[in-house]
Amino acid sequence: MTPWAVKGEIDYEGLMERFGAEPITPRLLERIKRHTGGLHYMLLRGVFYSHRDLDAVLDHRERGGRFVLYTGRGPAGPVHLGHLVPWTFTKHLQEAFGSKLFFQFTDDERLLIRDDVDEGLAGHWVLENAMDVMALGFDPENTEFIVNTRHASRLYPLALKIARGITCSTMRGAFGLGDESSLGKMFFPAMQAAPCFLASERAGEPVPCLVPAGIDQDPYWRITRDAARRLGYPKPAQVHGRMLPGLTGDAKMSSSQPLTAVYTTDVPELVERKIAEADTGDHPSRCPVYQIRYMLLTEDDDEAQELYADCLAGGMECSECKARLAETVNSFLRRHRRRRSLIRSGVEKMLE
Ligand code: TRP
Numbered sequence: 024m025t026p027w028a029v030k031g032e033i034d035y036e037g038l039m040e041r042f043g044a045e046p047i048t049p050r051l052l053e054r055i056k057r058h059t060g061g062l063h064y065m066l067l068r069g070v071f072y073s074h075r076d077l078d079a080v081l082d083h084r085e086r087g088g089r090f091v092l093y094t095g096r097g098p099a100g101p102v103h104l105g106h107l108v109p110w111t112f113t114k115h116l117q118e119a120f121g122s123k124l125f126f127q128f129t130d131d132e133r134l135l136i137r138d139d140v141d142e143g144l145a146g147h148w149v150l151e152n153a154m155d156v157m158a159l160g161f162d163p164e165n166t167e168f169i170v171n172t173r174h175a176s177r178l179y180p181l182a183l184k185i186a187r188g189i190t191c192s193t194m195r196g197a198f199g200l201g202d203e204s205s206l207g208k209m210f211f212p213a214m215q216a217a218p219c220f221l222a223s224e225r226a227g228e229p230v231p232c233l234v235p236a237g238i239d240q241d242p243y244w245r246i247t248r249d250a251a252r253r254l255g256y257p258k259p260a261q262v263h264g265r266m267l268p269g270l271t272g273d274a275k276m277s278s279s280q281p282l283t284a285v286y287t288t289d290v291p292e293l294v295e296r297k298i299a300e301a302d303t304g305d306h307p308s309r310c311p312v313y314q315i316r317y318m319l320l321t322e323d324d325d326e327a328q329e330l331y332a333d334c335l336a337g338g339m340e341c342s343e344c345k346a347r348l349a350e351t352v353n354s355f356l357r358r359h360r361r362r363r364s365l366i367r368s369g370v371e372k373m374l375e
Contacts, residue, residue: 025199026239027136029275035238035265039073042241044263047074054081059119065112065264070318073238075248076260080231084120090231091222092116093259095127095215098148102155103284104352105267105276108319112264113235114159121165122233125218126156128170132215135207144172153370155287158363168373171214178217181224185250186213193249197242216247219259231257238263239275267318268311270301285315285352287359294356295349303341307331312341312348320351 024033039046047066051074056062058081065071080090094113096106117124128149133142149170157163169177194200194209222230234244244261251258266275269283276284285294304310307317313334321327333339 024239026242029239029266029277031274033266033274035072038238038241039263042238042245044073044075044238044241044261047072047077047262051078054078058084059115063112063115063119064322064324065108065115065318067324068317069265070108071112071235071262071264073263074261075244076231076258077233077262080233080260083231088231089122090120090233090260091123091125092120093125093127093218093232093234094236095129095218096152096156097129097132098152099133099142099145100148100278101286101288102152103276103278103286104315104319105269105284106155107159107287108267109235109237109264110156110159111319112262114161116233116235117161117165123222124161124166125221125232126153126161126166126168127215127218128152128168129211129215130173131171132211135205135211138205150367150370150374153374154363154366155359157366157370157373158359160362163369163373166373169218170374173374175214177221178214181217181220182210182213184254185216185220185247186210188250188253189213189246193246197246212243212246215243216250219244219247220251220254220256223256229257232259233262234259235262236264237266239266265318268314270297270311272302272304272311287356287363289356291349291353291356294352295346298345298349298352299342301345303344307334310334312345316348316351320355 052062052066055066083090092113094109113124116122130144130146130149134144153168171178191209198212200208219232219234222232241261241263244259248258268274269276269280271283273280273283278284282297285297298312301312303312307313313330316330317327330339334344
C-alpha cells in the first residue's frame with residue numbers, strides 16, 4: 024500500500040505497528056470523552072483506531088493551549104461515501120474542540136502522481152468537492168481552504184524548508200519512489216506536509232496540529248514529523264481511520280473502480296442498482312453492505328446491532344438488507360444534496 028494505491032486486503036493492525044503508531048486504547052477513549060462529552064461512534068466502533076501523539080495534543084489542551092486540525096482531498100472527480108468517513112469525524116472534532124481546520128485541495132496531486140492519465144488540473148472539481156465538504160456542517164468561520172495551485176504562496180515557503188531536508192532515499196522508503204519517479208512526485212509530499220506547520224508559522228509559537236485521515240496517508244506524516252524535529256515545529260499528531268470497503272469486495276471504496284463506489288452525485292436508481300449488485304460478505308464484519316451502514320451512516324447503536332444479529336441469525340436476506348441500505352443512502356444523499364445546493368456562493372468565497 025502507498026498513499027496512491029491500495030491493493031488487496033488491508034491488515035490494519037499490521038499497518039499501525041509497521042508505521043510505529045499506537046492503538047486508541049479504552050483508557051485514551053476515556054480521556055477523549057472528558058473533553059468531548061460523548062464519544063463519537065467512529066471512535067466507539069474502531070473506525071478511527073490508531074494515533075500518534077493524540078495524548079500530547081490533549082495534554083496541551085489541558086494546559087489551556089489550542090490546536091488546529093488539518094485534512095484534505097485530491098479533487099479528481101466526484102466525492103464518494105468513503106471520502107465522507109474522515110470528514111465526518113473531522114467535523115465532529117472541529118465542533119467538539121472549537122479548533123480551526125485547514126482543508127487542503129491538492130489539485131496538483133493527480134497530475135503529478137498518475138502517469139497514465141493527463142486531465143490537467145480539473146479545476147471545477149475543487150468547487151464541487153468543497154461543497155460536499157461544507158455540506159457536512161463545518162464552521163465556515165473556522166475553516167480555511169487551501170487550494171495548492173491557487174494558494175501556493177501560503178505553503179511554498181514551508182514546503183521549501185521541509186523539502187531541503189528530505190533525501191531521495193527517505194522518499195523511496197516512505198512512498199516507494201525510485202530512480203524512475205518524476206521530480207514532481209518527489210516534491211509533491213512537501214506541499215501536503217506544509218499545512219501541518221502553518222498555524223505555528225503564523226502564530227510564531229508552537230500550535231500543535233492534529234491530522235484525521237485514512238491510514239493510507241501516513242507516509243506523509245512520517246516525513247513531516249522528521250521535518251518538524253529539524254525545523255523546530257511541533258510534530259503533527261495523527262488519528263488514523265480505516266477505509267470504507269468498496270461495494271464489490273475491494274478493501275477500499277475507490278474512484279478507480281466506479282462500480283465499487285457510491286458518489287454523492289449518484290441518482291437514486293443508480294444507488295439502488297449499485298447496492299443491489301454489491302458483493303455481500305459471509306459475515307457482517309466482512310460485508311460492505313453492513314460496513315457502509317456501521318462505519319458511516321447509522322449512528323444509532325441499537326439499529327446497527329439489530330441488523331448485525333438479524334444477519335447472523337439468518338433473519339434478514341441479503342437482498343432485503345441491500346434494499347434497506349439503498350434507502351438509507353438515498354435519504355442521506357437527498358439531505359446532503361439539499362444542503363450542498365444552498366451553500367454554493369459561501370463556498371466560492373472560501374475558495375478565493
Ligand atoms: N492526498 C490526499 C488524497 O489523495 C489529499 C490530502 C491533502 C489529504 N492533504 C491532506 C488527506 C491531509 C488527508 C490529510 O486525497
